[in-house]
Structures are given as C-alpha cells and as structure tokens.
Amino acid sequence: MRKLKFLYLLPVLGIIACSKDSISENTEIENLPQENVVNQNLTEVAYPKSKGIVSDIYYAGQKLPVAEIEGNYVYQGDIILPKSKAASQFQELVYEQGKAPTNKSTGRTSGMWPDNTVYYAIDSDLPDKERVYDAIKHWETNTPITFIERSGEADYVYFTPGSGCSSYLGQVGGRQDITLASGCSTGNTIHEIGHAVGLWHEQNRVDRENHIRIYYKNVRNGMEYNFETYAEGGYDGKEFTSNLDFGSIMMYSSYSFSKNGKPTIVKKDGSTFSVQRNALSAGDIQGIESMYPSTDSTPEPDEEEEEDREPGYINGEYYTMFGVTVLRYYDLWYYETRHHGYRQVKLIDDFWYYS
Template sequence: MKTSRLLSLSAITLSVLLFTNCQTEDESVSTEINQESSKSEASAEVYPLTGNEKIVTKMFFGEETEFNQVDNNLILGDMILSPEQVEETNILEKGVIRRNRHWPKSGSYYYIPYTVDSNLPNKGRVTSAINHWESKTKIRFIKRTNQRAYIRFRSGSGCSSSVGRTGGRQNITLASGCSTGNTIHEIGHAIGMYHEQQHPKRDNYVTVNFNNIKSGKASNFNKRSSSSVRTSTFDIGSIMMYGSYFFSKNGKPTIVRKNGSTFNVQRRALSSGDLSVIRRYYN
C-alpha cells in the first residue's frame, strides 16, 4: 500500500514539474490563447483587390517589399499605408511611428473619434471590440462630432485598416464575415500596430514556409528591423499574429512552430504581449 502511494505521489510530482516547464517555455513567447478559427476567417483579413492593381516595390523596414497600389495608397495584406508612412520606416526613426501617427492624449487617456456607417451589418462587433480595447488599455473611443482625424467603420469586402493615425478620415472596413476578433485586430492597426509574424525574432520560434505562400504575398512575411519593434519578445499568441494557413496557395501551412506543428489564429482578445506593446506606444 505504501509503495503504491509513493508511486502515485511521484507521478503527480512529475506531472507538475512537466507542466511548470512547459508553462515557462510558453511564457517566453507569451501565452497563446486557444481559439478555433476557420481558414475562411483567416482569409478575410485582406484589402479587397481587383487583380488589376499596379505592383510597386519599395523598401519597408529595410526589406524590399511588394505593395499593391490603390489610388495613392500602398496595400500590404489588410494594411493601408501612405507612401510617406512607408518612407518613414527607412529614415532616422527606423520604423518607430512618428508622434503624429499616435492618437492624442487628454488627461489620463488617449481618445479616438469614430463613426459607424448606418448600413454596417452586425454593429455589435464594433461595440464589443471597442469595449474590449477600453477595458484593457487607456485608449477611449468617442463619437465623432467635428474632429478632422477619425475612424470610420464601414461595410465592404474583406477586413482592412490604415495603420496609425493618418490625420483625416480613415476607414476600418468590415465584411459581414469579419468577427469581433477581426475588428479588435483592425483597431490594432489603426492604433499603430503591425503584424506579429514580421517580428525580427520570429525565426527563433516559428518557421515560415515560403514555398506554400501565394504568389505576390510573400512580403506579408518579411521581417522588420530590430529597431522598429517596441518589445524584444515574440508573441505567438498576439491578436496581430497570422495563423498557420494565411495566404496558403496549396492548403499547406505557411507558418509552423519549430517542431513543425500548426497553430490556430488567435482572434479573441489582446494578449499580454499586445498590451505590453500598447503601453510602449501610448505611455
């Protein structure tokens, strides 16, 4: 009887130790929030393109990057950038968003004026996403009156957003398939965040399978310069991180863990790593 109890206690102790070790390893890349998400949701996070757009190549965070040019904007995945913004990443600031790309502070909070188009379906996802941001950060959303710079939530194809404060009206476009999590992600862009899979330290934790990426989409996986990120820790659980099948041309994963396993896209909540980045942006 004593022998059986000792064996049981030993097994429990070993399990606790293994769990603790795994937890420590996961914490080095932040805690991933398990969230089932379909490939259709993953593919929704793109700016709607006709296929006839001009392709332009520009240096972006020190890497040659292919953009789709739409009017006077440069499109990369779901991000809308001006030529001036792209150029800013290659000058003295070396990728650090200039102060005028931040939303203004008043008292203890940063305020973002916004409007919601009357024909936008499922307006609750906007309300829920805004509530999530306000519950976790010092960013507050106010209904626009006469402010020149503001976000307009509108209906359209795909999910997309400008990056940072542009100084005028900027759109967050939400197709009917864009979830609350997608909306949180697009607000992240509007606040100034880029995609996590471009983190300069990502290769220590994940492998990008460029052979599986659709033609013309590889630039979405270019790494940023070390001086352009606000935290040195890669966060696989970031709401700004691509899932394993983003921009796959053949149904095979474009990003896997170092052990070859795939992971779900996380579109439920801001991770602890995301909040760390936001504190550095807006502090």
C-alpha cells in the first residue's frame, strides 16, 4: 500500500486473503425467517423499521442514492450523510483557473481525523457502554488510531442510542453521532467506527463483479439501491487494491436486505459466504494503516522530503484527494470531466483547478 498525505475517504481497502469465506456455508441462516436473518447483525441498519423515500443526492462529487428517514440521508443502510454537505444537483468540484470556489462545504469533506486522533463522548443514556469501550480498545490495539475522551474539542464522535446502528462517513465536523440500538454488538460498533474514520462498504467496489453477484430478485423491495456500486453512483469507485475482502468487517453478508431468506449476494460460483463482525480483518487494518500512517514509524517529513515523495505516486493509478478522484499519469494529475473527457488538474490550496 502506498502512503498518501492527501488520501481522503478511500473505499475500503480489501487487500489480502484473510477471507473466512470458505469456512462454512450459511445453511442455518438460510432456513431462518427473515427477522432472524436480520438479527444475525451482519448488516447494520440505521432505521430497521423505515424505508424512507429514496432519491439521488450529490455528496463529495458523487451521485449517491439515499433514503430520507426522519430528516436524515441514509446511505447503504447505516451511513448517515450530512445534509449540509449534500446537494440535489451536480456541482463542480474542479474549478477553472481564477474562479474561487463558491461553496466550500459541498463536495468536500474533511474526512480524515488529524493526528490519527478521534475524540469521542458517550451519551450517559447509552446502555451497555462496554461495547463502545471494547470496540475502541480493538481499534487502538490493531490500528495507529487513538481515541481520546473529548474535553471540549469541536469535532467528535458521540455514541448515542438510536433505532439501529449508524454512523457518518469520515470526520464531518462538529458532533457526529454513532447510534447504537441495544441490539448493536461490539462488532457492529467496530464497523460503525470504521465508517467514522472513513471506510465505505466492501461489497460496492467497482470491481465487485469479479468476485460476487447480486441477486436483486431476493432483495427487499425498495432496498435495491443499497447494492449500487460506487461506479454506478458517479465518478468514484476506482479501487486502490485488487481484491474484494470477504473477511472485512465492512462486508455485507450473503443475506443482507433479503426479503425471502434467500441470498442477495453470492460468490461468482453461486455459493454463499460467511462474513464476520468480530474483528478488523488484516485487509481492513492494512487499509487503515495506509490512510492513517503510524506517526511513530513515519516522522513528519520536511518540505523537501515531501517533494521527494511526490514521484511515489504510481503512473496510471487513481487517487481520491480532497473529495475528488484524480488520475496520476506521467507525473501529472487528470480528472475525468462529465462532458470533455480527461483534463489536467492541479491542487492549489486544497482545491483542484484545471491547468
């Protein structure tokens, strides 16, 4: 994995085969009624009882289908997108030279937590706080991210009761809730923290057709949008690694959003697979280490070294920086515009401009 200074909101990086997919078939689950399948807690949902109204919004330069429920934009079941940073129409993320960005919030997200540090607070009304402490401990033990109880910091995660399990994606600024219904386990909490530090779901990778098939006929009516790939959503979805990680804690189960107890996601050979909500996989951890390089092993480079590292980008690879997916090509950056193909772009003061 490459270490990038400006890496923002990577899709989950499934890198290596830590997959536990071949261990067992889900025969018991298949015979259970749907409520019990949901109770396996292998698919987190923010509002288990509401479908909401589905529409497309633009967020961080991508068109995403969301359900509006109780005033929130819900994406893929358990991700809450901040309304203040979403738009109903496509908005330019790359600007012509000399034109100042008109709306600094839309299409951009701070995404990463500075200094590998996530501040948090726990609602005193949250039952079973141990699952939060256990999940945090798991993150701290396995990744370079530190969690510090908030003492007045402006940007923080707030663990609070809710109708399901949900989280925002990356650092969004201000208080951002992770909701945990009583049925949300420690593993579900690890998953939701994954969203809060910037991980997406694993099964919506642009190249997922190489690994899985979606059986839409078994998907609950109105829930099909949860299975769109990131590529279908717009211009993102360029993955940084080559393999889908079935062992990722961010992977949906074979029975996610099933309406009839039959699988909604199968491997290419038609078989179901197991997913887990026990621990970050080796691939999850490697992805996180790439997004949040350990400050111990990576001393802050001075300006010159930073220049030297620049050629480390790989020719022909896509990188997502400051909310925009750009292509590295012969030491230059290119952006795929909607109507005019690729245009060369430059990053100036954290904004992208056409060259």
